[in-house]
Amino acid sequence: MRIAERTLLALPALALLSYVVMGVSSLVFSGSFRFSLMMEHLLSSELRYTVLLTLKYAFLGLAFSWVLAWSLLLILRGGGTSVFRFFSVLPGMAYALLVLLVLRLLKTESPYSMRSVLMAWTMAGVPFLCGGISEGIRDLGPKSKEALRALGAGPVRAFFHHEFRGTLPLQGALLLQQFWFFLTSFSLVMILSGGPPWETLEVAIYSAMRLGQTDVSKAVAIGLVQASILALVRMGLIWVRSAAGSRGISEGYRESNDSGGWFGILAVLVLCLMGAIWLAFRIENAGDFIAPLLLTIILGGCVAGFTLIFSVSSYFSGFRSISILGAWFSPLLLSLSVWSLTGLVVSPFLNVALIQTLFFAPWFSQILFPLLDRAQRAEMEAARVFGAGKVRAFFEVEWPRLQGGVRRVLGLVFALSATEVSSVMLFSRGDFDTLASYSQNLFARFRIEEASFGVLAMLLVSAIALTIGERRA
Amino acid sequence: MKWLFFWLAATIAAVSGCTRSGDIGPALVVLSYSSLGATGGFLPKVAERFKAHSGCALRLETTLGATQMVALLSDPKLRSSIDVVMGVDELLQERLKGEWVTDDFPWLKLGERLLPMLSERVRPGWIPIDFGALTFIYRKSALKGIAPPKSLKDLLSPGLRKKFILQDPRASSPGMLFFLFSQDFVRISELRSAWLALAPSWDSSYQMFLSGDAPMVWSYLSSLAYHASKGELSDYGAVFFEEGLPLQVEGMGIVRQDRDNPCVRKWIEFMMKPEVLAEIAEKQWMWPAFRDVRLPRFFDQVPQIGKSARFNLDVKSLDGLLSRFGKEIQGADR
Numbered sequence: 001m002r003i004a005e006r007t008l009l010a011l012p013a014l015a016l017l018s019y020v021v022m023g024v025s026s027l028v029f030s031g032s033f034r035f036s037l038m039m040e041h042l043l044s045s046e047l048r049y050t051v052l053l054t055l056k057y058a059f060l061g062l063a064f065s066w067v068l069a070w071s072l073l074l075i076l077r078g079g080g081t082s083v084f085r086f087f088s089v090l091p092g093m094a095y096a097l098l099v100l101l102v103l104r105l106l107k108t109e110s111p112y113s114m115r116s117v118l119m120a121w122t123m124a125g126v127p128f129l130c131g132g133i134s135e136g137i138r139d140l141g142p143k144s145k146e147a148l149r150a151l152g153a154g155p156v157r158a159f160f161h162h163e164f165r166g167t168l169p170l171q172g173a174l175l176l177q178q179f180w181f182f183l184t185s186f187s188l189v190m191i192l193s194g195g196p197p198w199e200t201l202e203v204a205i206y207s208a209m210r211l212g213q214t215d216v217s218k219a220v221a222i223g224l225v226q227a228s229i230l231a232l233v234r235m236g237l238i239w240v241r242s243a244a245g246s247r248g249i250s251e252g253y254r255e256s257n258d259s260g261g262w263f264g265i266l267a268v269l270v271l272c273l274m275g276a277i278w279l280a281f282r283i284e285n286a287g288d289f290i291a292p293l294l295l296t297i298i299l300g301g302c303v304a305g306f307t308l309i310f311s312v313s314s315y316f317s318g319f320r321s322i323s324i325l326g327a328w329f330s331p332l333l334l335s336l337s338v339w340s341l342t343g344l345v346v347s348p349f350l351n352v353a354l355i356q357t358l359f360f361a362p363w364f365s366q367i368l369f370p371l372l373d374r375a376q377r378a379e380m381e382a383a384r385v386f387g388a389g390k391v392r393a394f395f396e397v398e399w400p401r402l403q404g405g406v407r408r409v410l411g412l413v414f415a416l417s418a419t420e421v422s423s424v425m426l427f428s429r430g431d432f433d434t435l436a437s438y439s440q441n442l443f444a445r446f447r448i449e450e451a452s453f454g455v456l457a458m459l460l461v462s463a464i465a466l467t468i469g470e471r472r473a
Numbered sequence: 474m475k476w477l478f479f480w481l482a483a484t485i486a487a488v489s490g491c492t493r494s495g496d497i498g499p500a501l502v503v504l505s506y507s508s509l510g511a512t513g514g515f516l517p518k519v520a521e522r523f524k525a526h527s528g529c530a531l532r533l534e535t536t537l538g539a540t541q542m543v544a545l546l547s548d549p550k551l552r553s554s555i556d557v558v559m560g561v562d563e564l565l566q567e568r569l570k571g572e573w574v575t576d577d578f579p580w581l582k583l584g585e586r587l588l589p590m591l592s593e594r595v596r597p598g599w600i601p602i603d604f605g606a607l608t609f610i611y612r613k614s615a616l617k618g619i620a621p622p623k624s625l626k627d628l629l630s631p632g633l634r635k636k637f638i639l640q641d642p643r644a645s646s647p648g649m650l651f652f653l654f655s656q657d658f659v660r661i662s663e664l665r666s667a668w669l670a671l672a673p674s675w676d677s678s679y680q681m682f683l684s685g686d687a688p689m690v691w692s693y694l695s696s697l698a699y700h701a702s703k704g705e706l707s708d709y710g711a712v713f714f715e716e717g718l719p720l721q722v723e724g725m726g727i728v729r730q731d732r733d734n735p736c737v738r739k740w741i742e743f744m745m746k747p748e749v750l751a752e753i754a755e756k757q758w759m760w761p762a763f764r765d766v767r768l769p770r771f772f773d774q775v776p777q778i779g780k781s782a783r784f785n786l787d788v789k790s791l792d793g794l795l796s797r798f799g800k801e802i803q804g805a806d807r
Contacts, residue, residue, distance in 0.1 A: 044800075045800065045803075046799045046800060046803045049803040050803060109635065110635050110669055111686060112669060112670040112681075112686070194669065194670030194671065194672075195641050195670055195671035195672060195673065196641060196665075196671050196798075196799075196802050196803065197665055197802040197803050199803070207643065214544050214547060288512060441507075444673050444674065444677055445507055445508075445511070445674065445676045445677045445680060446672075446676070446677040446678075446680030446681050446684065447680060448680075448684070
């Protein structure tokens with residue numbers, strides 16, 4: 001590929017990379033950041049406490065989710081994969097709401113503590129682990145188990161050697177992904193922890209930036225610690241995947257699936273629940289949700305579009321690693337790094353769109369790049385020999401093969417954008433609200449009925465996006 | 474294929490359309506915290522009337538807690554888009570005093586109208602509007618025979634453990650006042666295991682209290698007037714600490730006064746009307762700072778403030794508290 005052509009293709013990827021570099025430089029050299037203060041915060045007992053608290057509950061969350069997931073899998077005997085998939089797309093806020101409802105029903109005296117957070121993390125972790133492990137078991141096939149049984153292994157031994165040991169690398173990868181989710185969990189902790197002293201790393205970054213006086217040095221110190229832990233998680237994930245070798249670990253994408261119908265059912269169910277809440281609690285300000293709804297849709301569209309452009313650009317220009325930049329950092333640390341650009345160079349809305357692009361591009365490229373790697377180069381060459389231009393050859397030969405996967409993952413990015421809250425909370429400054437930030441603010445003001453209405457509206461948008469993506473795929 | 478081009482075109486159009494609304498800007502922008510300025514608060518209630526009365530366009534900006542207004546105003550770009558800040562108490566006024574357009578507002582005749590007990594509290598550029606005495610409000614039926622506290626030390630008693638909600642002093646003004654008031658009597662590290670939750674704003678803490686999550690909440694003595702209006706006063710009470718009750722005076726300040734913009738003065742005049750101030754009393758459940766305001770009848774059922782607590786309300790004390798806060802609840806000083 002000629003240098004000029006490659007440079008042109010690399011432009012969007014380089015633009016996004018320079019946006020991050022510019023943000024980091026502007027933050028570091030701004031008057032609000034002081035290295036000595038950052039070091040002071042890094043060595044403080046407060047930060048040590050926050051790190052230990054976060055890690056303790058994240059590990060407990062993993063342990064409970066893992067034990068419960070296996071118990072459920074054994075009871076269901078491999079069934080319910082679609083149901084798990086259906087639950088694993090719920091945002092953290094929905095789990096917080098579920099926990100609040102459960103604790104209210106149980107008439108618990110103290111619904112706000114890290115125990116409630118732990119409960120919500122476990123509730124979120126179980127379907128994710130169940131879904132992943134049951135798909136892994138399905139991939140193993142029945143033959144090796146049949147062989148074990150034929151050789152005289154009892155059901156327990158056969159289970160241990162076939163299902164449990166066979167999926168160990170996958171379990172490791174899933175647990176690390178879940179650990180990542182716990183470490184970067186924001187709205188769920190904000191709603192359920194009851195505030196200080198129960199602050200996890202992600203919430204502590206937000207508190208340093210958004211409560212009272214802004215303390216950039218403290219936020220950067222917490223962010224660096226969190227990024228270091230996340231980098232270890234990421235390296236662990238790479239190691240587990242490479243150790244799995246030929247056995248491979250599911251990348252989360254399958255050519256055929258049956259989830260579209262489930263997401264459709266979810267959409268209908270959510271719509272019914274919204275109606276019920278509206279009637280039961282007389283949500284008078286339902287009209288106030290319209291602007292955040294429209295903005296959520298616009299933002300989702302922008303982020304999906306940007307992610308596509310960014311990923312394609314980084315693939316074809318050879319800068320593949322740029323597209324997974326977001327996978328190495330926490331959402332809030334990434335947001336923090338470009339925070340100082342808000343309002344000065346880039347509008348808050350565009351900042352949110354760009355940051356979300358960085359968050360979700362790794363998901364997108366994880367699915368898109370293997371598809372592009374399998375390009376039918378011979379057929380493309382043939383099309384070009386017969387006179388088709390490069391672009392036409394691509395759309396005539398490659399696109400029909402790619403479009404299912406691309407649409408599906410665009411639907412997923414749209415759904416993820418609709419439920420992402422931390423970047424919007426950090427950048428919006430009252431200028432705009434998406435359904436996620438609007439609902440989070442209602443939660444923060446403890447207007448639970450209206451917040452539930454908002455969460456359901458958010459889920460509806462996600463479910464419709466996923467249904468469209470899955471159906472067309 | 475078509476859908477892809479449509480998507481990209483819509484994306485580009487949407488991004489180019491999503492510029493900051495503040496750049497165009499209405500005639501008047503008022504910043505306040507959520508329980509005052511968000512849906513259901515006092516400001517949205519009077520906003521339409523102001524617009525019709527003055528002919529000015531009005532945009533209400535809100536932050537979750539009062540202290541977040543300081544963070545917002547510290548950004549020069551955002552600060553330049555705000556005209557008036559509402560709901561600034563004395564502590565925040567100390568932080569923001571450099572921001573005010575220091576007019577003495579002779580046209581408001583503040584000296585003649587202000588309650589004598591508040592006359593010493595007026596500061597240049599800051600106009601008091603309402604005040605309240607902070608204390609714990611409790612639900613008698615929920616305390617289930619547990620005696621309400623008489624002194625701040627009583628908050629540490631086992632019977633009251635996890636029975637009250639406070640506000641985060643980093644985010645909320647009442648929370649700041651509680652910790653400034655209590656720091657001479659109880660240590661934050663002692664209290665950390667006693668509170669049920671440290672809410673990010675007064676608004677959220679009171680909603681939690683009303684939902685039955687805790688039998689006591691740090692609030693205002695005048696919150697009893699709200700419960701009187703609901704006919705449920707018999708089940709609610711207020712704590713009178715032997716250390717006294719801290720007073721909070723809230724006011725407003727002008728951060729930008731454009732000579733060509735008459736809306737700022739119109740807003741100040743509108744807010745100072747006795748009938749509007751009476752609505753603050755009814756909607757925010759605070760006592761108006763002026764003599765000529767007729768209070769809603771429910772305020773007759775609120776007990777007298779009695780002894781008011783005295784403590785330093787300055788930036789130094791506040792900074793000391795905030796720097797100690799994290800260390801005492803999460804750090805080495807636990």
